[in-house]
Amino acid sequence: MSGTRPLRAVSRESSFPEWMRSVQAQVEAALAHGLPSGEAIPARLHRAMRYASLDGGKRVRPLLVFAAGELTDAPCERLEVVASAVELIHSYSLVHDDLPCMDDDVLRRGRPTCHVEYDEATALLVGDSLQSLAFELLARADIGDHGRQLEMVRLLARASGSCGMAGGQAIDLESVGKSLNQPELELMHALKTGALIRAAVLLGALCGDALSIPENASLDRFAKRAGLLFQVVDDILDCTASTATLGKTAGKDAAAEKPTYVSLLGLERARELAADLQTQALEALSQFGERRRRLIELTEFIARRKF
């Protein structure tokens, strides 16, 4: 942990782009504070952890944490720790996914991947250490209710492991060169990207007042649709956007013969599926009234993003 810093308030009256930039800056500061200093021993590992986690990405999962936190009037200082924990899990997964024995990629967030900038062994330890740090930060946060905080640790651990993100990555590896049907592709993505996106939404809401059982079920439905939407858009961008725009290698799923929504459905029907998922996601939020504003805006952002 390095230094102290002031809390920033995110105004509820601000525009979506203002709100987004404010949350991104707040999470960046929380990550910079939560990560070990680049001078602390072992310094090279700590510098590499900071390289892999700071100054990069859209921070979609942290934005989901904060947007879901609006539903339950959650305090900013809780949301930023929880958002940091979720983002550290995401960052670790990118570092490991880029390794030569996985996707073997050299570009991430417009910069050399961690193992290219440092070395493979360091990148392996960076991913391992970012995962540990996520659980350390989450268990150390001041959430108020210890029982609920343990539930949050369980939820993040489950979403990260073999029945979540890492399990989806394993199915992805096995599916190279195979043809999956739509339910199989959905299962893969529900785990690979969906599980952590769902966790981000549920964890954000858990930072505030308790939701009723029907509200929780609706939020879970939203989270699952939003996760799938994110992946369908990702597949569309992988085949329509350029490497420069994405900041990562474009077209690599097709090159690797990985099944995607575009390869399965074609571009036009993939776009229709994205539109349907957006509609379903927003319908699930209907009971939340004014408090759902940031989630609606963020869903729109996820659907329309160009990178």
Add this chain to the structure above:
Amino acid sequence: MSGTRPLRAVSRESSFPEWMRSVQAQVEAALAHGLPSGEAIPARLHRAMRYASLDGGKRVRPLLVFAAGELTDAPCERLEVVASAVELIHSYSLVHDDLPCMDDDVLRRGRPTCHVEYDEATALLVGDSLQSLAFELLARADIGDHGRQLEMVRLLARASGSCGMAGGQAIDLESVGKSLNQPELELMHALKTGALIRAAVLLGALCGDALSIPENASLDRFAKRAGLLFQVVDDILDCTASTATLGKTAGKDAAAEKPTYVSLLGLERARELAADLQTQALEALSQFGERRRRLIELTEFIARRKF
């Protein structure tokens, strides 16, 4: 999780070998129960996780959890979950350490290493998933006091990450071909193996009645000495025992020009250091009376082990 199973009681009157076998069997059963079934999707990943965690090793860390639990009269059902969590962290670290980009080893616990038996990408995901599962199990256990349980999650996460085990591994990587002095070598080992051994001892004690502040300080002193003792004995065995006896490649530290206690001090002085550390570890336990019996026996076992 697969099936249910009966709890076993470990008698306090039994001999040390009986007690050890009983704890090992109990932890094996708890791990087999806590790991996802080899039939659950993704099946190949889950089979590889079971391959890397079951039927192997001396289970030194689980034995330390149970032995420390005797100090605070901790219930078996808590100790077995906590011991499983610690052992899963240890198992994940072995899988990642054996990868080609790290130690590139083909033999572990007398069998092909995980990436040899499966493949590198799967082994990477096995390690990642075992780490997540450790935190999931620990956060799901019935420890009684939620605040204390969160403290246990923090302790295990800290011991695993860049300021613990993974950090020690990073220093180890940087030290290849360099000469370290004894304080530098001690720092590396205090992190690489010491941090998780210390965590095992403290977590075991945290499963039962609260210790006083001086008792905690003494137990921590014991844990640090025992961790260092374990490593000094490991270094001695690496240069004196055969690959067949160890179940892993012998002499690899010397071959890799890694600094060890034997390369630093010579075999005779390394043995004297081990004897001194054993004495210091046992002295730290003096205030615990009869309850320290298993820790004394286990320290003796660690000092005299031949594999």
